[in-house]
Amino acid sequence: MPGKLPVERVVPTHPAYEKDQKNPLLFNLIRVSFLILVLFVLWNVFSVTRAHLTEQFLAVEYQSAALIDPDEGEDALTPENIEAYILALTLRLREEQLRIPAGDDPRPRAFTINPGEPARYIAARLAAAGFISDADLFNLYLRVNRLDRNIEAGNFMLAESMTIPEIAGELQQARFEEALVTIPEGFRAEEIAERLAANFVIDSERFLTAVRQPHSLDLFSDYDFLSDLPPGASLEGYLFPDTYRFPVNVSGPEIVLASMLDNFSNRVGADGLTGGTSGISGHDLITLASIVEREAVQDDERPLIASVYLNRLAQSCRDVGGTYLQADPTVQYAKGATGNWWWKPQTIEEYSQVDSLYNTYLHPGLPPGPIASPGQRAIEATRNPGQTVYCFFLATGDEGRHVFAQTLAEHERNLSIYGYQP
Numbered sequence: 021m022p023g024k025l026p027v028e029r030v031v032p033t034h035p036a037y038e039k040d041q042k043n044p045l046l047f048n049l050i051r052v053s054f055l056i057l058v059l060f061v062l063w064n065v066f067s068v069t070r071a072h073l074t075e076q077f078l079a080v081e082y083q084s085a086a087l088i089d090p091d092e093g094e095d096a097l098t099p100e101n102i103e104a105y106i107l108a109l110t111l112r113l114r115e116e117q118l119r120i121p122a123g124d125d126p127r128p129r130a131f132t133i134n135p136g137e138p139a140r141y142i143a144a145r146l147a148a149a150g151f152i153s154d155a156d157l158f159n160l161y162l163r164v165n166r167l168d169r170n171i172e173a174g175n176f177m178l179a180e181s182m183t184i185p186e187i188a189g190e191l192q193q194a195r196f197e198e199a200l201v202t203i204p205e206g207f208r209a210e211e212i213a214e215r216l217a218a219n220f221v222i223d224s225e226r227f228l229t230a231v232r233q234p235h236s237l238d239l240f241s242d243y244d245f246l247s248d249l250p251p252g253a254s255l256e257g258y259l260f261p262d263t264y265r266f267p268v269n270v271s272g273p274e275i276v277l278a279s280m281l282d283n284f285s286n287r288v289g290a291d292g293l294t295g296g297t298s299g300i301s302g303h304d305l306i307t308l309a310s311i312v313e314r315e316a317v318q319d320d321e322r323p324l325i326a327s328v329y330l331n332r333l334a335q336s337c338r339d340v341g342g343t344y345l346q347a348d349p350t351v352q353y354a355k356g357a358t359g360n361w362w363w364k365p366q367t368i369e370e371y372s373q374v375d376s377l378y379n380t381y382l383h384p385g386l387p388p389g390p391i392a393s394p395g396q397r398a399i400e401a402t403r404n405p406g407q408t409v410y411c412f413f414l415a416t417g418d419e420g421r422h423v424f425a426q427t428l429a430e431h432e433r434n435l436s437i438y439g440y441q442p
Contacts, residue, residue, distance in 0.1 A: 104164070111164045114157060122153040123180030127224050127358075128217045130269045131176045133191065139168035142191070151178050151187060158184050167192065175269035177220040197268055203280075205261040205395035206313045208353065211361055212259055212393070221266045222276055230273035231255045239274050243281050245290040248302045250389070257306040257390025260284040287396050296403035298330055303389070305402055310390035313398040314349035314362075315413075317420025322401035324424060327408040333385065337411035339428035345380035345387075353391035354378035414438060 131149065133142055139162050143155040152158045162168035167188050174194025178187055199219040203212055209231050213224035232254045234240050246258070260283040266276060294301045300308060308329055316322040333343050340346070354376035355363035365371060371381045378387040394402075410424040412431035416438055423438070425431040 107160060108164050111160050114160075117154065117157055118161060118184045120153075121181045121183050122150055125180040127214070128177035128179045128220075129223045129225075130220070131178050132269060133171060133173050133176065133194070135173040137173065139163075139171060142171065146178075146187065150180055151182070152184060158188070161185065162188055175220060177217060199266055199268055200263065201266055202263045203259065203261045203393065205398065206310075206392045207259075207261060208356070208361055208392045209254065209256050209259060210356075210358075216266070216276065219266070220268045222270050222273060227273045227276065230277060231259070237274060237277070239278055239281070243285055245285065245288070245293055245302075246281075247290075250303065253303070253389050255281075257310050257393060258284050259393045260287060261393045261395050288399055292399065292403070297407075298326070298403055298405050299334075300330075300402075304386055305399070306394065307386050307390045309394035309399045309402040310392045311345070311347050311349055311387075312402050313394040314352075314392055315347065316398065316401075319397060321422055322398055323404070323406035324408060324410065325413060325422070326402045326405035328410045328413050328424070330402075330405050331409065331411055336409070339431075340411060343384040345385075347380045350378045350380045350387050350391055351376070353387075414440070 129149070129151075131146070131151065140155070140159050143152070143159045143162075146152045146158060147155040159168070161184050162171075165188070171191045172194040175197075176190055176194065178190060182190070199221055201215060201219045201221060203215060207215070209228060210224075213227045213231075216222050216227055217224040230237060234246065234249065234253070234255045235251075240246060246255075255277065259277075259280045262280075262283055264276075264279050264283075266279070270276060293305050298305070298308075308326065311329065312322055312326045316325050329345050329347070331337055332340055332345055335343055348371070349362070351371045351374050352362045352364065355374050357363070371379065375382075377383055378391065380387055408424070409426045412425040412428070412434075413422045414425075414431065414434050415421075416423050423434050425434055
């Protein structure tokens with residue numbers, strides 16, 4: 021309205037704003053410093069991401085240009101150290117999972133790493149093979165512990181029961197190209213398979229499949245001593261015990277079997293399974309020899325132990341009540357299982373409770389086939405046994421020796437003498 025004075029508007033201000041207006045240089049410095057900090061963080065994130073993606077997709081190691089000299093040490097603020105810290109923290113959060121194996125099967129299986137194969141490919145193949153359950157966790161463990169660059173190309177034997185740290189450690193050193201493997205006398209096929217697998221020669225199941233299906237093998241017809249092998253019989257008993265030199269991670273079971281069967285052919289052969297004074301030959305001779313091998317400890321007793329069983333088979337032992345061998349190892353063989361291939365009962369009465377054709381307490385005559393790999397001495401002792409009237413024998417507990425008897429009464433006296441419970 022005419023005649024009135026203009027009114028001046030007063031705008032309230034924050035004290036900090038008034039202070040900044042009075043000190044514009046300080047305000048700008050703060051803004052610039054904050055902007056530099058943001059750019060620094062963004063650049064580090066970009067550098068770490070680019071390095072990670074380059075390594076993952078191109079399968080090559082990438083060292084990004086650090087803003088600070090990487091030689092300053094592990095505490096330097098570099099993209100690599102920032103990434104390492106994040107990865108280590110992530111791994112720590114999943115530490116419990118590292119101790120959980122992919123499975124509970126302790127049997128080793130072959131695994132091959134090719135030259136130049138990236139760690140992430142190895143992790144994926146390990147997961148596909150059932151050795152690990154989480155390929156990403158395995159790869160993370162390798163990177164945090166700097167093991168990914170030390171994985172060797174070559175042959176390895178791994179098991180599903182191994183943890184991630186155990187598998188990662190195993191992959192740091194490839195096995196030799198050849199292995200020296202000793203197969204002791206009296207080993208059954210499963211024990212031989214485990215020994216081969218433990219020496220990184222061949223997967224145990226793959227070997228056993230071939231042993232149990234000999235007629236399907238190309239080499240079967242090459243050995244005349246196998247000509248009378250019954251239908252459905254395995255190569256149990258013919259895997260000659262000796263020390264062998266095998267290649268690591270063989271391409272097939274026939275390579276291993278050929279060495280063992282060649283050895284059997286050279287040391288025994290078809291001629292070594294006939295003749296003699298025992299009256300048995302071929303597959304039956306190997307079957308009985310395998311029992312003698314498991315029973316005998318001292319060489320001089322092998323012919324005597326063989327004579328006991330042959331006397332029983334010839335029905336020369338009236339106190340036995342038939343051709344029952346009553347051989348403990350045959351029942352132990354039938355009852356054997358992984359981790360305890362030669363079952364031992366608490367009492368002799370337990371033998372009668374094992375329902376198997378291999379139970380020579382329940383079934384007269386020879387069992388269906390050999391129970392182990394007999395050595396040359398056991399085979400020869402069975403082929404030419406001692407000429408005795410013995411029908412019983414008993415372990416004395418003295419360096420593997422036995423005491424022999426003709427009648428049940430004599431045997432029972434021996435039981436009492438050597439402290440056996442009736």
